[in-house]
Amino acid sequence: MGSEEEAEYTFVCPECGESLDVNASMKDALLDRGCVICGASVSRSAFA
Amino acid sequence: MDRVIFIAPRALTGYEPMALNTQTELSPDETDAILGRHETGVISLARDDDPYAIPISYGYDPDERTFYLRLVSSPESEKRQFLASAPAARLVVYEEEADTYRSVVAQGQLQEIDRDDLSVEHIEQYGEAKRPLFEIWGEEKRDLDINLYRLVAETLSGREIIVERDH
Numbered sequence: 001m002g003s004e005e006e007a008e009y010t011f012v013c014p015e016c017g018e019s020l021d022v023n024a025s026m027k028d029a030l031l032d033r034g035c036v037i038c039g040a041s042v043s044r045s046a047f048a
Numbered sequence: 049m050d051r052v053i054f055i056a057p058r059a060l061t062g063y064e065p066m067a068l069n070t071q072t073e074l075s076p077d078e079t080d081a082i083l084g085r086h087e088t089g090v091i092s093l094a095r096d097d098d099p100y101a102i103p104i105s106y107g108y109d110p111d112e113r114t115f116y117l118r119l120v121s122s123p124e125s126e127k128r129q130f131l132a133s134a135p136a137a138r139l140v141v142y143e144e145e146a147d148t149y150r151s152v153v154a155q156g157q158l159q160e161i162d163r164d165d166l167s168v169e170h171i172e173q174y175g176e177a178k179r180p181l182f183e184i185w186g187e188e189k190r191d192l193d194i195n196l197y198r199l200v201a202e203t204l205s206g207r208e209i210i211v212e213r214d215h
Contacts, residue, residue: 015189015190016190016194017189017190018194020163020166025168026166026168029171029172029175033172033175034175036170036171036175037174039118039175
C-alpha cells in the first residue's frame with residue numbers, strides 16, 4: 001500500500017480473488033470505482 | 049496550427065484526378081479530446097528486433113499525460129516476455145469520420161505498478177480504465193494474471209488528415 005495511512009482492512013475481490021491491505025480512503029475508492037485490479041464492482045462484504 | 053498539403057502523385061495512387069489531402073497537427077486540447085472519447089488503442093512494444101503490438105483498453109489522465117492500462121498475461125506468454133523490464137512503448141489511438149482521419153501517437157516507457165504501491169489515486173485512475181475483454185480469454189478471472197501498468201507520454205502528437213475525394 002502506497003499511502004501513509006495505516007492499513008485497516010483486507011480487501012478480497014469477489015471476482016478476481018485479489019487480496020489487498022487497504023486503509024479507509026482506499027476502501028471508499030474501491031467501493032466507488034470498483035476493483036483496481038480487474039474493474040469488478042465491489043460491495044462492503046468484500047472487506048474484512 | 050501547421051498545415052501541410054500533400055498532393056499524391058497519380059503514378060502512386062492510380063486515381064484520376066489526383067487526391068488532395070490536407071494534414072493538420074492537432075493542438076494539445078484536441079489531442080486530449082480524442083484520447084478522452086476513446087477507450088481502446090494499439091500498443092507496440094519491442095524486444096531486440098522483434099515487434100509486438102496488441103489492442104488494449106486504457107484510462108487517460110490529461111493533466112499528467114499518463115495512460116493507465118490493465119494487461120492480462122500468463123507466465124509463459126509472449127506478452128509477458130515483452131513486458132519484462134519496463135519496455136519502450138508506443139500507443140496509437142485513431143478514428144475516422146467520413147473523409148476525416150485523426151490519430152494520436154504517444155511514446156514513453158511502460159511501467160508496472162507494484163501492488164504494494166497502490167494508492168487512492170491509482171484506484172481512481174483505474175476506475176476510469178475500461179475493463180479488459182475477458183470474454184476472449186475463456187478463463188475465469190481468478191486464473192488470469194492481471195497486472196497494472198502506466199505509460200507516461202514523453203511525446204504525444206495528434207494529426208488530422210482530410211481526404212478530398214473526387215466523388
